[in-house]
Amino acid sequence: MEQSSDTVTKAKIDPKDKVIQIARYFVHQNDKDKKGLSPLKLQKLLYFSIEHPEITDEMFGSLLPEEKEVLDMVWNVYGKYDGKYLEMLSHNEEPWQEARRGIETEVPSRNIISPDTMKSYYEQRLKEAQ
Template sequence: MWVFKKLYDIGKGPLALVLGFGEVTIKRYLDGQVPSLEYSNIMKKALLSPDYFYKKLEENKNKITPASYKKSQEAVSNLQELFVLSDKMRQVIAYLFKGLNEVTPLMLQKLLYLIQGTSYALYDHPIFIDVSQAWVHGPVYPDVYHLFKQFSFNPIDDDRFVLFEELENTLSEEECHVIDLVIHTYGLYSTKVLETITHTQDPWISARKGYEGIIPSHEPIIEENIRNYFQTLHKQYDFSQREGINRYIHNIIM
């Protein structure tokens, strides 16, 4: 029950009416009784899809109080922000959250960019379709920034990520290998060190031309530049192994 409450700000009674269950029936399920396959599928779909829950909410809004409807409607609107990101981006973020104890928004941005570069280096293609921009403090994926900006410099702790549970299991072995390499190398360093690393890299530097110092920029970082740059690094250091990436990091920060 706590999952529905956290995601949709809705109690047992209103939830039963919205999903089309009897209140006694859903109380049994929420208290641990195994639901029928039909009801189980409805509950699972409602948990994993804010759009589906919103459809049920609209269909049955006259069955609950206006106050309950408004609270739940606002909660659904907040959840739908998550789905601005591509499916693959959400999967990668879910994997990072599972593999690291704490991730701040700034750290997340750097790791996502380095994952993209490492994928180009090893397999000659990106993991996700999202395009980064050359902001003052390094590469930034704008939709990811807006999603987590409320956490500022603090670790991200977001109940909405219950929607991403098991998403990391949809990644390929190749994709997991890339992310694991980044987690166990770059992921060991502070955000400041990661910023220093990305500030030495040509794709970000090239995209920042004409924007000196702290002048804001939303120029895209050209994907072909990322591909060429990281493939050059791979030839020099061998990015298929942690040792190679660690040698590269050491040469940058020492």
């Protein structure tokens, strides 16, 4: 157990468990909204969620209000699109392209997308949107 700054004790959660919580949240949203949720779409929704520090920083128990706020925003912006469209969006962005630099489009890759590249890319996009 760890003591947080607001003196509420929270159990640490494994990052893999957090991903499952987030995936379940999107499945629940889809059940309510009936927009369709393929494995590819779920993968891309998770991708668009992880650039937010509210999700990637210290991970505790069930979803925190600020995490839910980010997930609601991701769902509201991207939930209406199918997996192939979300794939096209993510593949046209700098973080994905940087990780694939020098690799043919049809060749699979396990290169890791840099969290620093994602952070700076999405911070810049946020500034441009404001």
